[in-house]
Amino acid sequence: MSHGHSHDGAPCHGHDHEGAGGSQRSQQDVAALVEQLRLAGVDISQLPNVPSAPRDMDEARTKSYQFWSTQPVPQMNEMVPADVNCAIEEAIPMDKVRAEPFSLPAGFRWSNVDLNDADQLLELYNLLTKNYVEDDDSMFRFDYSAEFLKWALQVPGHRAEWHCGVRADSNNRLLAFIGAVPQTVRVYNKTVDMVEINFLCVHKNLRSRRVAPVLIREITRRVNITGIFQAAFTAGIVIPKPVSVCRYYHRSLNPRKLIDVRFSHLSSKMTMARTIRLYKLPDEPATRNLREMTAGDVPQVYKLLTKSLEQYKLAPVYNSEEELAHALVPRKNVVYSYVAENHNGKITDMISFYSLPSTVMGSAAHKAIYAAYLYYYVAGSVSVKQLINDSLILANKEKFDVFNALDLMHNDEIFSDLKFGKGDGNLQYYLYNWKCADMKPSEIGLVLQ
Ligand SMILES: CC(C)(COP(=O)(O)OP(=O)(O)OC[C@H]1O[C@@H](n2cnc3c(N)ncnc32)[C@H](O)[C@@H]1OP(=O)(O)O)[C@@H](O)C(=O)NCCC(=O)NCCS
Known part of the structure; x- marks a missing residue:
């Protein structure tokens, strides 16, 4: 997530910078670089995010x-033909699902994290805030808040x-941690x-010790035991095999700060003053009757x-x-x-975004970037463009720095x-x-946090 930063991102949910015209490093380039460093006696395991x-x-x-x-x-x-849409492996009868947890390396044990226990929630927050997704250059790292983790992980039926x-x-x-909802x-x-x-x-x-596959196998087992055999997830890396390859776009709200922390750069021919003017937004949404959603x-x-979700080929279904x-x-x-509610009390439009800040590593001036991520929306009485522009205005009022x-x-x-700029890392969708x-x-009509 950035504007004009020229490095590849490695997002789980879009931790990339805006591409400045194609500096996609290939795996081969990286391999060659790693080999050179190794020959020069550099311990590559100490390097950030190779x-x-x-x-x-x-x-x-x-x-x-x-x-x-x-x-x-x-x-x-594998190119799956259009008429195929089915499970790969049959559901296993519940009493046939492996009953014992998978083995961890010696010295480690499984432990459910109780998010209702403030200390355990803080432990999970700390694990993620220090070890979760970074960009390849170790400049930014996702900083999901503790309240966000509760929201994302304690859905009905968790x-x-x-x-x-x-x-x-x-x-x-x-x-280590893995979550399923x-x-x-x-x-x-x-x-x-x-x-x-x-x-x-x-x-x-604890990286590169094949703990991730054990976590994935174990959560699969715990899910299978309940009679569920499919999962959806996203990742910045490519594994077999994405159902779709998406890309993040970024809209600067606070360009000066984004440039300061090198999330973006000042594009050539632009001054800071012109850049700030370019991204300036009105104070109030154009959709006059837009208001905060309530439980009612x-x-x-x-x-x-x-x-609205019926129009997409992959979409969440809310059962209640x-x-x-x-x-x-x-x-x-x-x-x-x-x-947006019309004079008859009918809701015609809705829009939402979620808050996912990133820690700025190594900037004296700024500790965090406050990013809003577009979530679900329905444009009924106004255009998608007006509705999303209104959400930029609302996010700006809430002091977000960037809208993704x-x-x-x-x-x-x-x-x-x-005025969104294209990011330079993909986000793959998997089933x-x-x-x-x-x-x-x-x-795609499914947005994961
Ligand atoms: C992702 C992470 C847990 C992987 O752990 P690791 O110690 O680097 O990797 P391990 O040696 O344990 O396991 C490697 C295997 O896990 C797979 N793997 C790595 N990241 C994965 C991901 N995000 N989703 C699914 N599989 C993944 C690798 O493809 C590899 O399997 P392969 O041999 O079939 O290619 C770890 O790097 C990490 O915590 N990174 C920061 C957070 C992050 O990126 N999380 C994923 C967000 S989508």
């Missing part, structure tokens, strides 16, 4: 996947054993009870959004108003939602008019144990 995983489809096709080749996912070079932690026996420290998802014409997987994280000191709006928003209320009723510093959006839904149509034809970003 990418070991492919970032684009071409690199991925040449790689062999020790773990993912054992999993029920399509092969990297389960304690799906907040799956790993602790060191010696000092009890939380060193229940979510019904429609894929083309099939509606499937799945989980969304998120917050996979292994402490930096849930029944109408439920109908409006449910109908309670599920939708959890996703969208505003929570300060977590999720912001607005509705993927090129899914109808977003691509408005990026250039609303586990499901085989279907690839989707264009504009066919």
Whole structure:
């Protein structure tokens, strides 16, 4: 997420910078560089984020996947025909699912993280804030707040054993985590009870020891035990095999700060004053009747959004108003939602974004970038362009520095008019144990946090 920074990003959910005209480093370049450093006697394990995983489809096709080749996912070079839309492996009868947890390396043990316990929530926050997704240059790292983690992981129907932690026996420290939440998802014409997987994280000191595959196997087992056999997730890396490859776009709200922290750069021929003017927004939304969503709006928003999501090939299905209320009723510093209500009391439009700051590593002046991420919206009485521009205005009022959006839904149509810049890392969408034809970003209606 940035404007004009010229490095590759490695997002789980869009931790990239705006591309400044194509400095995509290939895996080969990185491999050659690593070899040179090794010959020069540099300990590469001490270097920040040397990418070991492919970032684009071409690199991925040449790689062999020790773990993912054992999993029920399509092969990297498999072209799934349009009429195929089904599970890869049959559901296993519940009493046949492995009952014992997978083995961790000696000295570590499984431990559910109880997010209702303030100390454990803080432990998870600390693990992630120090060890979660960074860009390749170690300039920015996601800083999901503790309230956000509760929101994202304690959805209706959440389960304690799906907040799956790993602790060191010696000092009890939380060193790894993987989360799953229940979510019904429609894929083309099939509606499937799945989980969304998120917050996979292994402490930096425990990396490259094949702990991630154990976490993935163990959460799969814990999900299978409940009779669920599919999952949806996103990642900045390419593994077999994305259902869609999306891209983040970034809209500067506070260009001076973004340039200061090198999230963006001042483009040639532009002065700071002109840049600030370029990104200046009105004080109030153009949609006069736009207001904050309340719990009382849930029944109408439920109908409006449910109908709107039908146009996409991959979309969440909210099984109850309670599920939708959890996703969208505003929570300060977590999720912001607005509705437009006409004079008959009918809700015609809605828009939402969530708050995901990033820590700025190594800047004296600024500790964090406050980023808003576009979430769900329905443009009923106004254009998508006006509605998203209004959300820029609202995010700006809330003092966000940047507004990020993927090129899914109808977003691509408005990026250039609303002064979004293209990011330089992709975000891949994945389905586990499901085989279907690839989707264009504009066919995706599912937003993961
Ligand atoms: C992602 C992370 C947990 C992987 O752990 P690791 O110690 O680097 O990797 P391990 O040696 O344990 O395992 C490597 C295997 O995990 C897979 N893997 C790595 N990251 C993955 C991801 N995000 N999703 C799915 N699989 C992943 C690799 O492809 C590899 O499998 P392969 O041999 O089939 O290619 C760790 O690097 C981390 O915490 N990174 C920061 C947070 C992050 O990026 N989380 C993922 C967000 S989508």
